[in-house]
């Protein structure tokens with residue numbers, strides 16, 4: 218089906234069609250992809266600058282490999298849009314990041330070109346090493362394997378585990394390091410400095426241009442002399458100028474090359490493909506390339522709000538609503554750091570998402586961005602704690618999953634008072650199952666010593682942080698990617714293991730953990746005149762308010778626990794564990810939360826309704842709740 222706006226993209230049934238494109242047509246295809254990306258951002262927020270930066274790289278990859286059989290893993294996967302556009306999904310692309318539409322990340326259910334559903338950074342090299350090893354084991358040695366990993370993801374510890382193994386196995390593998398000098402914010406760390414040196418080393422640049430001239434004189438790649446020259450260049454270069462970090466690990470280093478020059482990238486991909494053993498091709502790109510405002514501000518344009526382009530000027534659509542929990546968390550963290558210079562905040566490359574830029578500017582000595590290194594972030598925090606500092610790990614619930622063992626060994630077992638501020642705890646909406654933070658109540662409350670809290674409304678967040686900083690044990694405070702209910706009335710002090718009755722009622726009780734309080738209150742208001750509903754703000758999942766558990770079961774006809782977390786292992790489980798320990802009759806108790814399955818991407822409120830957590834759905838559950846009838850009495 219053709220499309221006059223993007224005729225080349227519309228003509229592609231799959232990526233093999235790209236091989237018939239002339240160089241000019243490939244350039245035009247790049248323009249078409251960028252136009253589609255800009256059109257998308259006029260409709261909704263999405264990943265933008267990262268996708269703009271890999272357009273030429275994507276085209277070159279699909280020209281040099283047939284990824285219907287070869288293996289391609291895009292690390293993290295947020296830069297997958299050009300790949301989707303050239304692999305038969307142009308016509309369905311407008312649905313991306315909407316419920317039932319394409320995912321904003323790779324999705325094997327959509328296409329044979331997508332091998333893993335990802336969204337967490339750093340795993341591509343490991344899965345690629347595994348794919349190559351597996352293909353050898355199942356006698357499929359002709360399948361080539363490529364991992365594309367960004368410079369922000371590259372310092373993740375798991376990447377060095379993979380490089381260590383790749384250098385040992387010596388299986389053929391191409392690792393494309395997409396170096397655009399950016400993570401979401403500017404990249405940090407010693408690896409970043411090393412990459413900067415590789416990018417700017419004069420020797421290598423000179424050598425490259427000399428070798429480049431030689432290579433250009435040989436008409437077609439594949440000539441043995443050119444291969445010899447290329448190997449010689451690599452040998453001389455590795456000795457003289459760079460890539461030694463990789464060469465010493467038995468991984469050939471090639472580059473850096475201009476990642477926006479399709480023909481050049483093709484040439485080097487073809488060369489890497491023919492080289493034996495693991496090869497790292499260092500590709501230099503510009504995040505936001507091709508749309509000036511994004512290239513000028515790749516931080517804002519990482520996932521910008523929907524905007525309209527007015528004569529080259531992006532005009533964001535204003536967002537209404539109460540400030541999100543994230544703003545209240547940032548302000549509370551800032552106040553805590555101002556009050557005590559021993560308080561630090563640690564982010565794992567999410568300064569922008571956690572809205573910590575003002576904190577970074579105001580408290581440079583107390584602010585630590587460790588990069589996409591969550592396991593390190595938690596152990597680092599434990600070390601700071603042991604020394605007498607009071608670190609706050611400000612981190613997305615889903616990304617903290619990477620630090621599970623450090624939470625156990627470095628924090629819980631040592632009983633160190635690290636404070637975890639878990640942002641994006643709950644359904645994150647369009648990012649989908651890789652980003653929904655729906656397991657932290659379960660994974661945090663399992664470990665001894667850890668206090669697990671969640672604010673039901675804005676004013677509580679700061680109070681909980683102050684409580685946590687005064688508490689001499691580890692604490693976790695979770696809140697969703699959502700605007701925060703504001704109580705605008707006096708708030709009872711935070712007392713360990715104590716809940717708060719927000720709304721009295723006789724007919725039944727809704728016990729809300731965290732931000733679901735808003736929907737619980739709305740449900741109770743809907744039932745005015747039908748049922749007189751008590752609403753409890755649980756505040757603590759651990760230690761849970763045992764008295765509240767007993768009272769809510771013994772008064773009224775039913776109890777609904779409500780949480781934006783997986784029911785299994787979550788607050789509802791804690792409630793039932795307490796009820797059973799107190800020998801209470803739990804037949805009138807129902808636990809509402811997220812299912813034991815992955816919730817797809819979509820609008821958060823629609824997803825909440827689907828999962829039975831909207832005010833309407835909660836109200837309906839109250840209506841259906843049968844009074845506790847005991848046949849054993």
Ligand SMILES: Cc1ncc(C[n+]2csc(CCOP(=O)(O)OP(=O)(O)O)c2C)c(N)n1
Nearest residue numbers: 267336337338367368369370399400401566
């Ligand atoms: C484990 C994990 N931590 C944090 C993130 C959030 N995140 C998504 S993309 C990104 C930056 C990635 O930088 P890079 O790999 O260089 O890709 P680029 O956007 O520059 O193309 C971060 C921190 C994530 N997806 N996974």
Ligand SMILES: CC(=O)[C@@H](O)[C@H](O)COP(=O)(O)O
Nearest residue numbers: 293295336520570645648698
């Ligand atoms: C790819 C990735 O993990 C981040 O870009 C993430 O999508 C940011 O999420 P927020 O937009 O909720 O900060």
Ligand SMILES: [Mg+2]
Nearest residue numbers: 367368369399
């Ligand atoms: Mg980058």
